[in-house]
Amino acid sequence: MTPALGVCYYPEHWPEDWWDRDAARMAEVGIKFVRIGEFAWSKLEPTPGDLRFDWIIRAMDVLGRHGLKVVFGTPTATPPRWMVDKHPDMLAVDANGRKKGFGSRRHYDFSHLGYREEAARITQLLADAVGNHPALGGWQTDNEYGCHGTTYSYSPAAEAGFRTWLEARYGTIAALNEAWGNVFWSMEYNRFDQIELPNLLVCEAAPAHDLDFRRYASDQVAAFNKVQYDILKAKRPDLPVIHNFMGRYTEFDHYDVAETLDVASWDAYPLGHLAMSDEPEDVKHHYMRQGEPDYQAFHHDLYRAVGHGRMWIMEQQPGPVNWANFNPDPLPGMARLWAWEAFAHGAEVVSYFRWRQAPFAQEQMHAGLLRPDSEPAPAYHEAAQVAQELRQTAIAGKAAKGRVAIVFDYQSEWAWQIQPQAKGFSHSAHVRAVYAAFRKHGVDIDILSPSTKSFAGYDIVAIPALFAWNDALREAIADFEGHLLLGPRSGSKTQNFAIPSALAPDLPSNLLDAKVLRIDSVDPTLEVEVRGGGGAVRHWRERIETRAEVEIEDADGWPVLIAQGKLHYLAASGNKALTQRIIDYLIAEADVPTLLLPAGVRSRVRDGFRIYVNYGSGAATLNPAADESGYVLGTAEMPAAGVTVAKLAKAS
Amino acid sequence: MTPALGVCYYPEHWPEDWWDRDAARMAEVGIKFVRIGEFAWSKLEPTPGDLRFDWIIRAMDVLGRHGLKVVFGTPTATPPRWMVDKHPDMLAVDANGRKKGFGSRRHYDFSHLGYREEAARITQLLADAVGNHPALGGWQTDNEYGCHGTTYSYSPAAEAGFRTWLEARYGTIAALNEAWGNVFWSMEYNRFDQIELPNLLVCEAAPAHDLDFRRYASDQVAAFNKVQYDILKAKRPDLPVIHNFMGRYTEFDHYDVAETLDVASWDAYPLGHLAMSDEPEDVKHHYMRQGEPDYQAFHHDLYRAVGHGRMWIMEQQPGPVNWANFNPDPLPGMARLWAWEAFAHGAEVVSYFRWRQAPFAQEQMHAGLLRPDSEPAPAYHEAAQVAQELRQTAIAGKAAKGRVAIVFDYQSEWAWQIQPQAKGFSHSAHVRAVYAAFRKHGVDIDILSPSTKSFAGYDIVAIPALFAWNDALREAIADFEGHLLLGPRSGSKTQNFAIPSALAPDLPSNLLDAKVLRIDSVDPTLEVEVRGGGGAVRHWRERIETRAEVEIEDADGWPVLIAQGKLHYLAASGNKALTQRIIDYLIAEADVPTLLLPAGVRSRVRDGFRIYVNYGSGAATLNPAADESGYVLGTAEMPAAGVTVAKLAKAS
Amino acid sequence: MTPALGVCYYPEHWPEDWWDRDAARMAEVGIKFVRIGEFAWSKLEPTPGDLRFDWIIRAMDVLGRHGLKVVFGTPTATPPRWMVDKHPDMLAVDANGRKKGFGSRRHYDFSHLGYREEAARITQLLADAVGNHPALGGWQTDNEYGCHGTTYSYSPAAEAGFRTWLEARYGTIAALNEAWGNVFWSMEYNRFDQIELPNLLVCEAAPAHDLDFRRYASDQVAAFNKVQYDILKAKRPDLPVIHNFMGRYTEFDHYDVAETLDVASWDAYPLGHLAMSDEPEDVKHHYMRQGEPDYQAFHHDLYRAVGHGRMWIMEQQPGPVNWANFNPDPLPGMARLWAWEAFAHGAEVVSYFRWRQAPFAQEQMHAGLLRPDSEPAPAYHEAAQVAQELRQTAIAGKAAKGRVAIVFDYQSEWAWQIQPQAKGFSHSAHVRAVYAAFRKHGVDIDILSPSTKSFAGYDIVAIPALFAWNDALREAIADFEGHLLLGPRSGSKTQNFAIPSALAPDLPSNLLDAKVLRIDSVDPTLEVEVRGGGGAVRHWRERIETRAEVEIEDADGWPVLIAQGKLHYLAASGNKALTQRIIDYLIAEADVPTLLLPAGVRSRVRDGFRIYVNYGSGAATLNPAADESGYVLGTAEMPAAGVTVAKLAKAS
Numbered sequence A, B, C: 001m002t003p004a005l006g007v008c009y010y011p012e013h014w015p016e017d018w019w020d021r022d023a024a025r026m027a028e029v030g031i032k033f034v035r036i037g038e039f040a041w042s043k044l045e046p047t048p049g050d051l052r053f054d055w056i057i058r059a060m061d062v063l064g065r066h067g068l069k070v071v072f073g074t075p076t077a078t079p080p081r082w083m084v085d086k087h088p089d090m091l092a093v094d095a096n097g098r099k100k101g102f103g104s105r106r107h108y109d110f111s112h113l114g115y116r117e118e119a120a121r122i123t124q125l126l127a128d129a130v131g132n133h134p135a136l137g138g139w140q141t142d143n144e145y146g147c148h149g150t151t152y153s154y155s156p157a158a159e160a161g162f163r164t165w166l167e168a169r170y171g172t173i174a175a176l177n178e179a180w181g182n183v184f185w186s187m188e189y190n191r192f193d194q195i196e197l198p199n200l201l202v203c204e205a206a207p208a209h210d211l212d213f214r215r216y217a218s219d220q221v222a223a224f225n226k227v228q229y230d231i232l233k234a235k236r237p238d239l240p241v242i243h244n245f246m247g248r249y250t251e252f253d254h255y256d257v258a259e260t261l262d263v264a265s266w267d268a269y270p271l272g273h274l275a276m277s278d279e280p281e282d283v284k285h286h287y288m289r290q291g292e293p294d295y296q297a298f299h300h301d302l303y304r305a306v307g308h309g310r311m312w313i314m315e316q317q318p319g320p321v322n323w324a325n326f327n328p329d330p331l332p333g334m335a336r337l338w339a340w341e342a343f344a345h346g347a348e349v350v351s352y353f354r355w356r357q358a359p360f361a362q363e364q365m366h367a368g369l370l371r372p373d374s375e376p377a378p379a380y381h382e383a384a385q386v387a388q389e390l391r392q393t394a395i396a397g398k399a400a401k402g403r404v405a406i407v408f409d410y411q412s413e414w415a416w417q418i419q420p421q422a423k424g425f426s427h428s429a430h431v432r433a434v435y436a437a438f439r440k441h442g443v444d445i446d447i448l449s450p451s452t453k454s455f456a457g458y459d460i461v462a463i464p465a466l467f468a469w470n471d472a473l474r475e476a477i478a479d480f481e482g483h484l485l486l487g488p489r490s491g492s493k494t495q496n497f498a499i500p501s502a503l504a505p506d507l508p509s510n511l512l513d514a515k516v517l518r519i520d521s522v523d524p525t526l527e528v529e530v531r532g533g534g535g536a537v538r539h540w541r542e543r544i545e546t547r548a549e550v551e552i553e554d555a556d557g558w559p560v561l562i563a564q565g566k567l568h569y570l571a572a573s574g575n576k577a578l579t580q581r582i583i584d585y586l587i588a589e590a591d592v593p594t595l596l597l598p599a600g601v602r603s604r605v606r607d608g609f610r611i612y613v614n615y616g617s618g619a620a621t622l623n624p625a626a627d628e629s630g631y632v633l634g635t636a637e638m639p640a641a642g643v644t645v646a647k648l649a650k651a652s
């Protein structure tokens, strides 16, 4: 598929007589897709039942006249004020028991069935009204599920839904008591209607109670999405239904939600996300105008997995944003680089947020392609350049399949938040560290869901910290002929959040003869060097008993990396040097080809092209790779924020 | 006017047979004014309607017999417990929705009209009872409006009041929706009674919603004060009505409240305020026994502006206080220095808080002029010395008009709290940095309100970070013939908190041909040097497009200081060195006379006298100024905490 | 008495056919006592009135058959879910007004009289059912009173109880108003039923209001315990009733609760408590695998005082725990060392928590003597070693009486939390610093309650920071012939939390002619050296007026240590060096014998034996003491985590 540019547009924010000029300029820039509608409910239905779809159809007419395709967003993330009068209990409740009111956005509870019906109603009405419009090119459901901490609600609706969900899961209260270990502190229930949500307790809830609540909440997001998907697909089976997910957001299982999506898109704000992240200060400072070099790529690969191979950027940062603690100006060229990198990782569309900076309301300090006075902002010109370069290079196809894969599991993220056992242990930081260590060598990576049934075709698969096995994954491991790296904590729990009777990592001894006896978790400033140099154990260390071969041990003689055939088990979290050393070791063992990338430069292959991007703040010189036949964009001399595209000698 | 000393006294705290001895000693110290009454409601009306004014009249008799004048404080900051039984909904509600109960002070909601009537009732009763007492010298309304975060309440009373206020302001709901930009996220209201307060939302409210709530809350403080003012002035048109404001407190618009005051006073706690401030640690440590050298002065000048030229210190710190995280002992002499500095800046009265340290209740660790055992504390002797020195020097008149003025605007403080865009950007810290840079050179400064109609008579006017212009100020700027310095963010919003259509700084191009295109906000530890040395841009940087002359630019070539004639625009916040460099530059350009002050020494001129104070922890030697004819108190050799008063050759 | 080992066991967590094998292994290890029952209510009474005691009696039968004695814990810390249906208002309310729900443990309000009756009911039923069981060896009431912040509740039940308690204490509302100083801010009440709890106020409550609420809450814990004690003693006057207190926990007065206990036990988690403490980072890091060397000992001595001379460890950490921010693996040997140290300080029983690590629920990461797979964990072998060594050494008797005593007072802890006057001033840290300075020299210490009537028999008594005198203590001071050290803040308040009329330290001038005039509290990073070297004043400094001899003064000339005969008053808190210097000085003056202990080594004498323990991370060599006749366990060469036991030449 030929990649394309898009933009987010809010015709309701501007005088109708500006629309045509706006559409003409979009077309001039080279934009193909325009997302509209997702915040317009109060204009579409100003009072209950008073439907005003005419104006948005006229906006679609205008856009269509300029050859633009519309992605229509259902407006369910921003129900109008009158909706709260109609359903006062649709508001979510925070973990402190406070109702979260109207006046911003996402003011609804995923568990509220009345609102779910309202969402179905407006979706059906819109599908009927615009579903056959010739400019229509796709749908977006809602907007950024879960943003502002909205996946979890502690409302009566959530409590009622949770009880029903538990009864369906466990059948009897005795089974639930057994699964949660409720005998532990006399926490046994007599009936499902005694169960409450795991907030506002005296101390922590049973971990299985907490995990089940998160599973329940995640299922409600999936159920909410399915309602819209079913309606939209029924109307137009040919058009993609898309949701715009977010970066660093893991409160629901995105694989589950994407069961009723055709494409996964995400909203990429490299600078805002870095500023608000828990990255070290030096990383924040060094990359404040570029974004962390592996952060975008990881999410591109993750959402390609979530989206069944199809991925868009629905919102791409174009300049300074408004919502981070600090909002730096990007390095000139970054709006181009980010787009190119997304395309390299398989994006079908990169859509800038937003067309024109809004001078009013919450996001008035958020840049657009146009300034509030309608003059071009820097990203306007960068977008036009990208459009021209896409035509010039004629890049198409899909992201190449990687030789390395990493399993990313949302439930593991929840599990280790519920039971960190070491303050600050982060599942996703641990996974991203493994990702970055591979990518430093120019190795292309795929992300896999934990329900993957086979690892065939990969040279190396890493499962960095999976909390509990499932049957599919156990089989995939048993059948895999490549190199496997299991990280610490893998298999350390059952699906009911208990320690397995055989102890972690809970694999048959013919696969891995090892037991985790206990954990040593310490302040991460206190590292333990590994023997032979090259890094240190940090934060998390497992005391294992094993008959496998010890490949690395620490200064105290505790095994760190063990191997049984090609299956490797890492019994600790490491500092950056140790993580890199272990990945280097695996790459060498598996004989995976690598690139010699300059610092700050990253690459990815898409259908016969290798795209290089330079996240460094200075120039860099590429080392031509053996499989390349020359550059079709840029040269080996990459300036800061530079993009170079090499043609591969043979299609990958 | 001849300045005088005062003291705060609570006859209800002590046996009646102590009063005469106390009054005699006050007179011996040289005290003229005694504030009483403001916490005595439960003694004045122990149960509803049971009025007991006799004892306080006897206390006034005693004080009057010793020649003391009474400032009578209305007791409305501490309604008795029975009042809460009568008006259970008079209690304020915090931003988390929790009612703030009885048991300390300020337990009332400014929006509660029932309590406002009770306040009027007790004020009228007291005015009738003591209004003609011969010892009466003035009134104080309530006590420290807003202290302990009491300006904002999120109660039903506040919600109802806010809706009424909005309807009065906007007339129609459509006008409000337009003003707030509610179309942005479908936040449009159908009716005023749907509007809620901007707390407990999913994410932030529209900034105009938040700003209007702050305006509303500020107006309620003003309305509350007006009720008392009208009653007190009706009784005694000849006596001043005063309120005691606080330092570093900006939650309501003090200019508005002071529309119904004759004098603005403030409660000066130099050490407590520094300990609880966000000043850097080295400043906190260096000045922990003196207070930050420009902090008191800034507030003196501010409250002189608020008080229509009339300013008192109603509460002056006399020794260690109880309420800061650390409560150091002042350097010997500071209780004298602070009083002299206040007089230098125009104070009519400096009143120490309090006469005798109370051995009980919340403030038992707060020093007084007397210890709890009635022996003199150090400040007792220092106050006596000040009284003697006032007589000796015969200082009188008013604070001299400055040649430099700075506009301080409360709404700008709120605006930049609502939308910092850079974590930690502080409007008032920014204003005080400009103030300190002028004052370092011995330049006397006036503070101006944003409703100032003319800048005539000043050589330099600074408007450091004003969020939105009003007509008066635009005219003052257009008509001004002196040097003007506009700081970053000035004019960057409309009064409805939107970006002006012409972009910031939103002045006619004949005044300033410049546009702010975007903002670059970064971690303040990352400074960008300006070219030519002398400081760095820090925290906030604007990308401007201008045809004005660029006087300073930064290392990246971004204009920092531009000028069009005498109008200068500063497009960034700077570190201390850059701020000083810019002020030095302006002082030189405007040819404003300066003094060569030793480090730690500050000065101010009052009616023919220049008062020097030494905030340093060591001795300092003054450089005699050309306009001085010699010292009438102290010498050029100033010890730590020293005060020197020079006589000017000609009246200023 | 011969010391013994114990273990905590939960038969309800394991299949009944495991019990016999478990009991046999316990006996093999050398365990004598088994605590059971305290979390089993939902198994003992699954629905209201459905009593199922048969299984636990069978468990006792099994344990008894193997010669084990049972400590039976009443299950009142974990009422079943149905109890909350029966008494919905039994749940406590936090300081933010939020009800704390079911789903973990300790979900009850000490003020709720209905639940107190339920606790009495189940206690009586259990006493009747198992009270005469031959295996029964003692009782435990409830479990860890106050854990998870459960001493204070802000519920309607607490409010009602507090009003009744106040009326009983003060008689008239006028007396209460006087005692609290309510005149201060018109806080006077008309009736007791107007009084509310001191949470959710506008600013802080009157300190006497806050202190009385803490006294009230403490009294409810004592009353709750008394109900159970009376029942259990009535059934079996011969068996000890024990409660398991905690480390670093001071929210109720343990002396008061122990008025209805025969033995005080505590739950010793040296690593978890250090990790969660406010100790400096270097101490946390250095001792992360051993625990802070004086922390365990202090609590042993404290609980020996609380328990009328009888002390147990009811829960001893055996390996990594689950609940700290970091959970390190102990140094090999620490489970042995901690037990030996407890015995040295007089423990009758050291009971490891727990027998087998539970693979489910909240504490699944908490080590036991057995791993979840029933294999021995390291502590299993260490416990067996201790049992063998106890037999070998034949240690018995009691902890020797110390020559030094320190008064520890819970109300002072509350007082200085209510009114720190210096951020971070900690009463208990201050007391422990004095304790550690004595113990560094091998001096054995006793802890005394503030109701001690005589100090006879001690060479030195320290009262580090007692907020208010009582008659007993005044007499003990007046009559004491040894050396007395009073710390800063001592006697600085009356029992009603007011400054005494004679000012602190409020002793007759024939005892100590000194007055504290004011306090200088500063950031603890700013120390003031004392003259003559050897430490610095830090955090807290009193300006005193005295005719006593000044033994140490600081660089500003403020007296730091003064003495009148053998009574010494310390007018400041000091850094570690100053505290040590003062204790060294006192030890020398009082001629108390000391030991020359290697760094990291500590000692304690029990009935003719001196036990040395090595908390250092390396080996240490003991200097044989003159009063020792040789080693009965270990040698002078102590490895890390080593234990050496010397026999004294004469019984101490």
Ligand SMILES: [Zn+2]
Pocket (backbone or CB within 6 Å): A551, A563, A565, A566, A568, A589
């Ligand atoms: Zn290998």
Ligand SMILES: [Zn+2]
Pocket (backbone or CB within 6 Å): B551, B563, B565, B566, B568, B589
């Ligand atoms: Zn100029």
Ligand SMILES: [Zn+2]
Pocket (backbone or CB within 6 Å): C551, C563, C565, C566, C568, C589
């Ligand atoms: Zn002495």
